[in-house]
Amino acid sequence: MMPGKPLRKGAQQPPAPAAEQESIxxxxxxxxxxxxxxxxxxxxxxxxxxxxxxxx
Incomplete structure (x- = not known):
């Protein structure tokens, strides 16, 4: 996945680590x-x- 490129319609992002999710x-x-x-x-x-x- 490229940083500036939008995801395809059916694509999902990989799950974030627990520490990152807590920060979010x-x-x-x-x-x-x-x-x-x-x-x-x-x-x-x-x-x-x-x-x-x-x-x-």
Whole structure:
């Protein structure tokens, strides 16, 4: 498999080692937490905007 070449439709990637999978899982969890925090901040900003700028 070449790095820049996409996989064929039916092709599967070889399974990653356990340590690599653990790293992938931890990375996904951290990205999820960051996304949740940013979403909460955006919701708070939207509420503040509606309170101080009711015409918009």
């Amino acid at each position: 899982i931890q990375c996904a969890l951290q990205l999820r937490k960051i996304g949740d925090i940013l979403n909460l901040q955006q919701k708070i900003l939207n509420v503040i905007t509606k309170l101080f700028c009711p015409g918009t």
